Amino acid sequence: MVSSSRQQIRLFRVFGITVFLHWSWFFVAAYELDQRSGGYSALGWNIAEYVALFAIVLLHEFGHSLACRQVGGTASEIILWPMGGVAFVSPPPRPGAVLWSIAAGPLVNVALVILLAVANPFLHELSISRSAHHFLNQLWIINLGLLIFNLLPVYPLDGGQILRALLWFPLGRAHSLTVAAVIGVIGSLGLVGLALWMASFWIGLMAAFILAQCWRGFQEAQRLRDAAR
Ligand SMILES: [Zn+2]
Known part of the structure; x- marks a missing residue:
């Protein structure tokens, strides 16, 4: 899948993967940043935390892209947008290859959880400011939350796609996708309830x-089932 790059700003290219940022x-x-007060002494720390969130998202997307390449698939673009990131990956149509590209x-x-824990x-032993301590704690929470x-x-979501790839082994390509999408619909209805309860536009x-x-x-x-007939 190739994105339209008209609405995106090209940030950089590394390992043959171009990273774009959506203008929104x-x-x-x-x-x-206007809504957050945070536990920081200066706005700079708040900006650093927000940028760090997307840096972690970007590393996650590189994980997908490089794993997809490793199993013989194509991955050439990552787009960052307000809701997170999207790696445009196209792994070979085999359950094992799809599983590795998603996982x-x-x-x-998981690697960042271990790295930050160590x-x-x-x-924290270093004589750093209270804001720096807060920033390190926030990094830990952001990464674990993601x-x-x-x-x-x-x-x-990745968990749903991992489930789909695992179901692909016994159920086949089309049926595993149907089952995963049904679970996805149930999950999204749960999120609708959560959005209403929390009055959250973003969850909605x-x-x-x-x-x-x-x-x-x-x-x-359906297309896969039709093609198999
Ligand atoms: Zn992911």
């Missing part, structure tokens, strides 16, 4: 995105 990111970043993203967060006690959210078994938007992707999943599963 700046508007949401300005809004989010490698959360595995980057490094944090040493960094890992847990991504592993929810709700298609098309996420639920709508998940629902739309599940619909695409159903259509893709």
Whole structure:
């Protein structure tokens, strides 16, 4: 899948993968930073935390892209947008290859959990400011939060796609996608309830995105069944 690059700003290219930033990111970043007070002494720390969130997202997306390449698939673009990141990966249509391409993203967060757990006690020993301490704690929480959210078994989140790849082995390509999309719909309805309960626009938007992707999943599963006839 290749994105339209008209609405994106090209940031850089590394390992043959071009990283784009959607223009809307700046508007949401300005809004989010305006809303946060945080536990920092200066705005600079708040900006650093927001940028660090997307740096972690970017590392996660590189995990997907490089794993996809490793199993013979194509991956040439990553787009960062206000809701996170998207790696445009196209792994070979084999369950093992798809499983590795998807699992490698959360595995980057697992590696960061271990790295931060090892490094944090040493960094906290240094005579750093209260804001620096808070920043390190926030990094830990952000990374762990991203890992847990991504592993929810709700298609098309990574957890849902990992579940789909695992079901692919016994159920086949089309049926595994249908089952994952049904679970995704149930999960998105749960998110709709959560969005209403918390009066959260962002959770509502996420639920709508998940629902739309599940619909695409159903259509893709139907296309696969038709092609197999
Ligand atoms: Zn991911």
